[in-house]
Amino acid sequence: MAIPLFGTRVSPRYLYADKMMLAKVVDNRVASRKIAEAPSMSEEAWLSQLVTLGIDVFVCGAVEEDFLEQVESYGIKIIRNVAGEVEEILSSLASGHLKDGYGSASQTDGSMPRAGGIPLSSIGKKTSEQTDGEMRIDCIECLDRPCLQGKSCTSSPENLFAVDKYSEFRHSMEVTMDISAETDRKLCRIAEFIYYSLGMEYKHIGVAFCVEMFQEAEILTRLLRRFFRVSPVCCKIGGHTQQDSITAVEGVLCNPVGQAFVLNSLRTDINVSMGLCVGCDYIFARHSEAPTTTLFVKDKSLANNPVNALYSKYYIDDILREA
Incomplete structure (x- = not known):
């Protein structure tokens, strides 16, 4: 048998693999490997190999239908759409459990182990892969989804919905549910944010934005100022250009800590993260004293709409190729 590799995992697409695992299974065990x-083999080279x-x-x-047909025409069985660590895949293959979609799609019989998931019967219980006090839950691989029927899928439901923890957020939850x-x-996201802020009786809103979204930040600020006091702060606040131990990037550095410091000093009621780079958004939220929400994220390729990549074979292929 052969498995195209992406590091220590099954390659998302065989064409992106630079190595492959060759193994022989005898009597339900891996006899050799x-x-x-x-290296960068074409479809024809893979078939020949x-x-x-x-x-x-x-x-x-993932595998194209025409390649699938060519491979099967030579009497080679293909188990496709498999995801997971190669050692787990070898073990599952040896035990006869490996099927199409293993690790990347929910199984229908619930009997075989799932890569990245565990059988529902063991959710909330300690498994061999768990340490004391640790619980593994995978809501994607859950077949029954009891939570959607108002039932708990764990042995300690009170720990997952701690009523006492919500006491300080009661008003926020009521406004959100309304x-x-x-x-x-x-309602669009901006409208939801405005209604939420009005419901929470916020008076002062901070906008931490990326300079690449100056135009959008200006429009948003002018809109919000119809309802609230607004303090917009760009990511280059402070104008720090010195190359130091933080980064070797030339030019004016992003300063999410500075953005948070300014808005903290202005005592905003809530802050909006707008187009901050991945990483900078986390740093800003970590240092913000006021609650923080994200209105927009920056996506230079998809007109600031990153979810579209999930619906595009082109972008998914590009992500897998470059990862």
């Missing part, structure tokens, strides 16, 4: 080079090596089973991630229950119209 070795790593073979597969599989045939030349006498491979009988090809375990892979907005989410809106049925007469579909």
Whole structure:
């Protein structure tokens, strides 16, 4: 059998692999294994290699239908759309549990182990992969989804919905639920934020924005000022240009700590993160004394709408290729 590798995992697509695991399974155990080079091979080269090596089973991630048909025409069985660590995949294959979609799609029989998940019967219980006090939950791999019927999937439901923890957020939850229950119209994110802030009786809003979104920040600020006092602070606040131990990047450095410091000193009621870089948004939120929410994120390729990448084969392929 052969498995194209991406580090120590099954390669998301075989064409992106630079190595492959060659293994032989005998009597439900892995009898032998070795790593073979597969440097940037084309589809034709992969097919030729599989045939030349006498491979009988090809375990892979995503695969095109035409390649699937070509491989199967040589009597090679393909187990596709597989995700996970190669050692786990080998173990599952040896035990006869490996099927299409292992680790990347929910199983229908619930009997076989799932990569990254655990059987529902053991949720909330300690497994061999858990330490004392640690609980593993994978809501994607959960088949029953009892929480959607108002039931707990763990042995300690009170720990997951701690009523006492919500006492200080009661008003916030009430305002949020009122907005989410809106049925007469579909509110955009900005409208939801405005209604939420009005419901919370906030008076002063901070806007921490990226300089690449100056125009959008100006429009947002002018809109919010119809309802609130607004303090916008750009990511280059302080104008620090010196190269030091923080970063070797030339030019004016981003300063999320400075943004938080300014807004903290202005005593804002809530802060908006707007287009901050991944990492800078975390640093800003960590140092902000006021609660922080994200209105927009920056996406230079998708017109600031990153979720679109999940619906695009082109972008997903590009992510897998460059990762």
